[in-house]
Amino acid sequence: MKHSPLVQGLIDAFTCLPGVGPRSAQRMAYHLLERNREGGGHLAEALTSAMEGVRQCSRCRNFAERDLCPICLDSRRDQSQVCVVSSPADVLAIEHSGEYRGRYFVLLGQLSPIDGMGPRQIGLDQLEQQIQAGDISEIILATGTTVEGEATAHYILEMVHGTAVTVSRIAQGVPMGGDLEFVDGATLAHAFRGRRPV
Amino acid sequence: MKHSPLVQGLIDAFTCLPGVGPRSAQRMAYHLLERNREGGGHLAEALTSAMEGVRQCSRCRNFAERDLCPICLDSRRDQSQVCVVSSPADVLAIEHSGEYRGRYFVLLGQLSPIDGMGPRQIGLDQLEQQIQAGDISEIILATGTTVEGEATAHYILEMVHGTAVTVSRIAQGVPMGGDLEFVDGATLAHAFRGRRPV
Ligand SMILES: [Zn+2]
Ligand SMILES: [Zn+2]
Numbered sequence: 427m428k429h430s431p432l433v434q435g436l437i438d439a440f441t442c443l444p445g446v447g448p449r450s451a452q453r454m455a456y457h458l459l460e461r462n463r464e465g466g467g468h469l470a471e472a473l474t475s476a477m478e479g480v481r482q483c484s485r486c487r488n489f490a491e492r493d494l495c496p497i498c499l500d501s502r503r504d505q506s507q508v509c510v511v512s513s514p515a516d517v518l519a520i521e522h523s524g525e526y527r528g529r530y531f532v533l534l535g536q537l538s539p540i541d542g543m544g545p546r547q548i549g550l551d552q553l554e555q556q557i558q559a560g561d562i563s564e565i566i567l568a569t570g571t572t573v574e575g576e577a578t579a580h581y582i583l584e585m586v587h588g589t590a591v592t593v594s595r596i597a598q599g600v601p602m603g604g605d606l607e608f609v610d611g612a613t614l615a616h617a618f619r620g621r622r623p624v
Numbered sequence: 625m626k627h628s629p630l631v632q633g634l635i636d637a638f639t640c641l642p643g644v645g646p647r648s649a650q651r652m653a654y655h656l657l658e659r660n661r662e663g664g665g666h667l668a669e670a671l672t673s674a675m676e677g678v679r680q681c682s683r684c685r686n687f688a689e690r691d692l693c694p695i696c697l698d699s700r701r702d703q704s705q706v707c708v709v710s711s712p713a714d715v716l717a718i719e720h721s722g723e724y725r726g727r728y729f730v731l732l733g734q735l736s737p738i739d740g741m742g743p744r745q746i747g748l749d750q751l752e753q754q755i756q757a758g759d760i761s762e763i764i765l766a767t768g769t770t771v772e773g774e775a776t777a778h779y780i781l782e783m784v785h786g787t788a789v790t791v792s793r794i795a796q797g798v799p800m801g802g803d804l805e806f807v808d809g810a811t812l813a814h815a816f817r818g819r820r821p822v
Binding site for chain 1: 626628629630631633634636637638640641642643648650651652653654655656657658660661663664665666667668669670671672673674675677678687688689693694711712713716732
């Protein structure tokens with residue numbers, strides 16, 4: 427069946443969401459059009475506001491609406507302890523574990539020269555500045571166990587070499603080759619407690 | 625973890641979609657913010673356009689962007705044969721079956737006095753006008769097998785009584801108490817071929 431252009435456009439647009447194929451997208455479009463146009467309008471506004479208003483924290487590169495994110499602004503957290511992760515979703519997973527009370531540094535990617543991802547593209551120059559400035563006493567590497575995650579961890583380790591910064595790496599319980607965001611909170615909490623100096 | 629207001633607003637807004645709970649909503653919001661802001665902006669535009677621009681066909685009440693929907697405008701379809709369904713999603717399911725070449729009448733609901741859904745609320749006055757005007761030679765009832773669906777079918781049967789309109793009802797293959805939109809195309813095609821006069 428051929429949908430009218432606006433309906434088809436909405437169905438196509440929904441497929442940009444993770445895990446949403448043409449059939450789910452169609453159900454979403456029909457559901458809103460039939461039963462919840464107000465919700466659809468509200469979702470449009472929330473999308474526009476977030477896509478335009480959510481920027482990066484100037485210190486940790488996580489999502490932020492102001493210059494600094496809520497975690498970097500939180501004086502009850504140890505701002506000298508820095509956990510390095512690949513993505514904001516990883517921050518979320520670790521926060522859910524409830525184990526960690528330091529701050530983060532979010533790479534928004536991993537070292538992958540073949541894809542044009544060098545140290546600058548993932549903010550490692552910025553992390554180096556923070557190390558040189560003496561702002562960081564401990565780094566916890568949580569960049570994952572993929573080839574790129576290992577390469578990224580190795581690069582940071584070299585960077586820290588010769589400074590007073592302690593480096594450890596979350597290890598136990600993180601599945602091989604997996605993304606942190608799919609790991610449950612208890613496993614992540616365990617991995618944090620079991621971290622080892624490298 | 626407390627999200628920033630715009631991120632939390634986006635997560636909440638995503639839960640208006642069918643089958644999307646807080647966890648999926650969070651993944652959707654993070655996915656767009658991390659990896660596809662353009663797609664997010666595009667989805668916002670498609671939502672706004674569709675919620676504002678998709679209206680009802682003046683003849684069959686299905687989704688339409690102009691006065692008449694594509695099916696009511698299609699001269700290759702038998703415009704005197706009318707299949708009565710509850711929702712646009714039912715139209716879609718029947719169109720996918722590829723069996724039916726008439727047009728539709730979409731109730732956008734079912735008779736349910738307790739919920740304030742009387743004959744006028746589901747457009748039965750409009751259907752009656754079309755019957756009285758002699759525009760309809762055959763009605764196929766596909767209002768489903770729920771109590772409300774049965775009540776709706778019964779009401780239409782009474783309405784047609786004493787006119788020359790033939791009435792049949794799709795029967796075989798439609799599961800009891802189920803929504804048409806979840807029925808596969810082959811089953812629906814079978815149900816159409818097996819329709820019986822009532
Ligand atoms: Zn921050
Ligand atoms: Zn129509």
